[in-house]
Amino acid sequence: MSDNKDMELIDENGKRLDGREFDELRDIKIEAGILKRADGSAYIEWGKNKVMAAVYGPREMHPRHAQEPSKAVVRARYNMAAFSVPDRKRPGPDRRSVEISKIISEALEEVVFVEMFPRAVIDIFIEVLEASAGTRCAGLTVASVALADAGIPMSNMIASCAAGKIDGHVVLDLGKNEDNFGEADVPVGIVPNTDKITLLQMDGNLTKEEYEEAMELAIDACDEIYEIQRDALKVRYSTTLEDHGEPDDEIEKIQEEA
Ligand code: UDP
Numbered sequence: 001m002s003d004n005k006d007m008e009l010i011d012e013n014g015k016r017l018d019g020r021e022f023d024e025l026r027d028i029k030i031e032a033g034i035l036k037r038a039d040g041s042a043y044i045e046w047g048k049n050k051v052m053a054a055v056y057g058p059r060e061m062h063p064r065h066a067q068e069p070s071k072a073v074v075r076a077r078y079n080m081a082a083f084s085v086p087d088r089k090r091p092g093p094d095r096r097s098v099e100i101s102k103i104i105s106e107a108l109e110e111v112v113f114v115e116m117f118p119r120a121v122i123d124i125f126i127e128v129l130e131a132s133a134g135t136r137c138a139g140l141t142v143a144s145v146a147l148a149d150a151g152i153p154m155s156n157m158i159a160s161c162a163a164g165k166i167d168g169h170v171v172l173d174l175g176k177n178e179d180n181f182g183e184a185d186v187p188v189g190i191v192p193n194t195d196k197i198t199l200l201q202m203d204g205n206l207t208k209e210e211y212e213e214a215m216e217l218a219i220d221a222c223d224e225i226y227e228i229q230r231d232a233l234k235v236r237y238s239t240t241l242e243d244h245g246e247p248d249d250e251i252e253k254i255q256e257e258a
Helices: 095-109 135-149 176-181 208-245 247-258
Strands: 028-032 040-046 050-061 073-080 120-130 158-164 171-174 184-191 196-201
Touching: 028 095, 028 208, 040 135, 050 135, 073 158, 095 120, 095 135, 120 135, 120 176, 120 184, 135 158, 135 184, 135 208, 158 176, 158 208, 171 208, 184 208, 208 247
Parallel strands: 073 120
Antiparallel strands: 028 040, 040 050, 050 120, 158 171, 158 184, 184 196
16 A cells, blocks of 8 residues: 555546456456365465465364364464565565464454364465465465365355555455555455455555445455355365266266356
């Protein structure tokens, strides 16, 4: 976010620079089950973002003093690869990645049935391979699919998306320049169908009306994203059936539905 108004973000036809409508998401593709050695995994391409998630556990928590006697700890680690951004990112954790890991862990803990696994840890590694704004939302979205792929008991997945404000307009899913030169960015994570909010942050300034408009855009988009998450699991499930020699017509039916 910046007050620098050097960059116009809406062209003379009233369109965003990448041609999107104000309420339009970037293209999103999700694939579940990409890693053999993880208990669950998924990969997302969201615009120019490329993010992978791997889940291990539930397994015994080490160090032992970090164990919770009555529930599992959901431990997400968000990491941006050094080569993921144009200016090389210094490897290793920094203030930003610690913050994002924390908010993603807390969001996911809302849906995982943690009471079923006392003293255990569920590790979720989120690796950002290419970044172009919105990586915390992409990370939370893909981590949810990876948890489901791992068969972790959950009440639902979490879908996440940001809305914000550029050149005085409330818009959905800010791209890199919109994020850098826009006026506000509001990442949101919800439990679909319940509209329970499990992640909410705001960078920049909005009026109450603009905030409400941004929330509505983000929540509606999360419902769209939830469909893409579910479709990824359906495709994954049908591939698993194939491996187990299930009849082709059953598999085709599932694939058609997805
Ligand atoms: N970014 C970067 N270097 C960094 C951190 C971020 O180039 O060390 C870029 C990256 O493209 C990221 C964007 O800035 O996606 C926006 O970062 P922000 O902290 O707003 O998080 P995000 O929108 O990715 O959740």
